Each structure stands twice: as C-alpha cells, then as structure tokens.
Amino acid sequence: MVKEAVPPSSAQASSTRPLYGGSSPGNLAVKCPKCREMLVGRDWEKNLKVCPRCNFHFRLSAYERINLLADPGSFVETDADIISVDPLKFVSRSQPYARKLDEERANSDLNEATVTGHVTIEEMPLALAIMDFRFIGGSMGSVVGEKIVRAVELAIEKHMPLLIASASGGARMQEGFYSLMQLAKTSAALTKLCEAKLPFISLLTDPTSGGVTASFAMLGDVILAEPGALVCFAGPRVIEGAMHIKLPEGAVTAEFVLQHGMIDAVVHRRDLRSTLIRLLRLYTQSASESQITHAQK
C-alpha cells in the first residue's frame, strides 16, 4: 500500500547479523501465520525472522532486537533487577497477580516487559528501552513505566539519544491506577529529554497499542514502525465491537498510520540498523559539532 520511506540498506552487515550470538535455539521449521508458508528454521532466523515470501515480520524478543541493532558486545543492561510487586493484591480467575509474575519470570529470560540500557551503534552511543511482548503482553505497569523513565534519565545523564522500541497491549490491568499513571509519568519524563535537547526515536513494533501508544510511543521526534505492525489506541476487536463494523484489511497497521500522518516511516527489519545509523548521524552531528566549537572557545 505504502512504499517504504527508507531505501534498501547499503550496509550489508545488517542483513547477515545473527539474532542470537551464534547459538541458534534451533527451530526446525516455522509456519508463517500470514501466508501459511512452511519456513526452514535456519533460513527464517537468517532472514531476521521475516517471512521471505510475504514479508510478515515475526515478533522479536527484546534481546533479539538489541542483537539486531547494536554493535556486538556493546550492550550494557541497566536496572535489570527491578521487579513488579502486587500493590493491589490483585486476583483474577483465582490466580493472584503475584503468582502470575513469579511464573512469567520463571518461564522467560526476563524480569519485566522492558529491557533497558545503553549500546553503541556504529560507535555512536544510544540509550534504549526495548519492550518484550512475551512478558504479560508487554503490558505497562509500575516497572515498565519506571524503567522507561530511567532510560530517559540515563540518556540525559550520559547525553545520549534515546531509542524506545514498543511492543505492548497497553496498560497492565492488574496494577490498576498505578498502571494508568505510568502514561503520565513516561510522558512527563520526555519533557526533560526535550529540555536536554536530545533526540528521541520511537520504534513501533507489533503490536503497539493502548496506553503505550497514547503516551511515549507517539511522542518521538522521529517515529518509525515495522511493516505490518499493529499500531492503534483501541484494539481492532474493541473498535469492531464499539462501531459494529468489520475493519477493512490493513486498518490500524503501521502502513495505515503512516498514511494518516501519525508516523514518519515504515522500515523493513533488515534496514532498521542502517536507518538508525542515518538518523543518529543526522540528529547528533550538529550537537557534537556545537560541542566541539564550544570546547574550542
């Protein structure tokens, strides 16, 4: 529908970067949920988990995405030790939220739905917060909000640009009011980044919806999205329920919001790293130059 705004990458490095540091978990075969093509696991991973036939972008874990984008070995994780607690003693379907959290932590390599830290990309420093949909649907509770804010503060402290990659179903119901307030908290933190005149690149991946879209994700100086990613405030089923309609094919996707002027570009996964490099050069050059001239004075 919409042409990709960024031309194919010239840095071939990006298309051959392994998602796993050499050791593949070894999926023998994977079925593309969109075109139903059977894909050979190794080829699929080499293709950055993108279906070669229909371009369907599978979801990436936070660490896969960091491997995809960062210079090898440059990632320094911060605040990995913050975990959610159960402030409301929330129970749904006779499962306490506290126990659900324990299970989620035990069943994944994650403590929460966001991984933060800093990396270099082509030796340019970058603070980042990468969301992971596997952890309770990437939902934003106190910890996700706090880690996003700390990533902003890290960027300010170290004078780095900021990248946030969103993947979220929205606010986390189990933390009630606390979750809702994270929308305000994260948006508020970005005013400080603005004062520090540091660029914020927001990357929307599948899915970016609800409270995350209605706060930091849509406040980027530059907003990018992966092809086909769901991008919306209200989810498709909510819209269909409220409007009593069937949504047309391709509604509330990355291409749809691009067409409606809500984001800057839809970028294929193989071009993400090179796109980031271009943007970082464009947005930080003037800053570093002015620093140099300032230092010379």
Next chain:
Amino acid sequence: MAYDLEFEKPLADIEKRIINLQRKGDRLRADEHFQLQEAERELRRRTEEIYSKLTAWQTVQVARYKDRPYSADYLRLMCDDFFELHGDRAFGDDRAIIAGPARLEGETVIFVCQQKGRDFKERQFRNLGMSNPEGYRKAVRLMQQAEKFGFPVVCLIDTPAAFPGLEAEERGQARAIAESLYLMTGLRVPIIATVIGEGGSGGGLAISVADCILMLEFSIYSVAPPEAAANILWRDTAFAAQAAEAMKITARELKALGLIDELVPEPLGGAHHNYRAAADNLKVALLKHLAELKKLPVDELLEKRYQKYRNIGVFGYADAPAR
C-alpha cells in the same frame, strides 16, 4: 428524589411510604404524622448506612447514574459566567468536551470538562461522553491559552473512555492524548483535576495531569472500564463487578492508597440528591486548592508536579535473570 438503583430497593420502599403519607397533606392524622417523621428518619439512617459501605460495583453504578450532576451542572452552579469556546482549529468541535473561561469567585479560570448527555438525543450529541482527538486538541488549545494569560486550569473528568472508533484512530487519538499529557506536565499555571463521575482510562487521564487530583466521594477512576478489564482478564464482560473490585477504582480506595489528594464529600445519597450541595462542596475544595497552589512560585509548582508523577509506582528488587 429517586432511589432506583438496584441496591437502593430498601430505600425506595421507605420513600414510597413517605410519599404516600405526604400526599395526605392536611388530612394527616397525629399518628400518621409521627409515622412520617419516623419514616424520614429511617430513610436518612438507612441511606447513610448503605452509602457508607458501597461496594466497588455499586459505586460504579452511582458514578454512572443518569441523574448525577454533569460538568455543565457544576459550571452553572459554581461559576458566574461560563463562555464556552468551540473547536480544535484543525478538524472539528468535540461535543464530549466543553471548555472555556469562567468566573469562579471573581477570578477567571479556564475550565476543561468532559460532558455526558442525559436523554437519548443528548447522549448521542455528546457521543456518550467519549472524546475524539478533536476534543483533546481543543483541551490543549485552551490550556495553552490559560498559560498565555496566566489563568489557572480546572478540569472536570467524566468519561467512560476515549472514543474507540476507526475515525478516531485515523485522526490520531493516541497522539492527541499523549500530547495533552505532555503539555500538562509543563504548563506554567496551576492545574486542578476533579473526577466528578467516571474517570475512564487514557481518555480521562488525558486531561488530568494536575498539581492536585480531587475526586467526588462516589466517583471512580480506573485504568480501563471494568467491562473492558473483565474482557481482558476473565475473557467475559460478565465479570465486570469482580474487575471493579479487584482494580481498586473507587474514590475512597484511591484516597486510602494515597493516590489522590482529596475526597470531595457528596450530599447524602450521592450528588444527584442535591445538586446545589454537591456544587458547593466542589467549589469550596477548588477555591481552597487554587489559593494554595497560587502561593507557589511557578518553578516550584512545576517541580512538585513533576515529582508527583515521577514517583508514582510500586516495585521491588530481585536478581537479574540468568541468560
């Protein structure tokens, strides 16, 4: 007066007795006169009893009650002159948000209020109190105006949620909300937000980043409408009452958790039983907080507002997961 909510059945029965006795007027016998007084006392006592321990779901029903005073009622009862301004200067005018300058006790205040409708036609006109992006952009426009002229901002919150329509998505619902949150964080005038009925999800939060968050006694403030939360967590909207209970959404619970600044008391049996008293209570609270906020230098006000939101959240620490 009317007691027509389900849990008010005992009150409705007493009220019926009172009305029957009152109809007799002058023909009331001495013993009946005594009965009437007794019934009136009982009604008050039972109302106090029931309303002192409303469940979360009962509070939801009161907060959504059709005769509960809406923003326009409070504006009419609290302010001397409210001049409604329309439009976002870009696309349209959102009827679910009414906004403009008003005189509150001799001082100009910019009001930004969510407005529901009462009968079928008005509800349609107000889009059930659910805003489209134009509403939030109108709010942003007026708040910027407030900043320019140094007027304080008062927001009255009463919405189930932001409108979940396809057109709303096309016109940037998420961005409109995010922009409002962002703007309010740094707005260089005092802001007071008051939930008068339903404070629903991002749609309600969008105009409630404030120095001071007040809630009417029987109002609710929730991350998502209980029905939506039930749908997500129980996969069935029939569990809305459980979701309402679990999420701690009532004004009393939120005050007890220290998440809001003040509970504005409502007249006996809820605001809809005495509009005037409800509006007077709200006005007293607004004037008190406005006076306090105006004493602060702007930079201090902004720093306090920032810290208020920076520090919301509860979490613990554990070892980083092994990878």
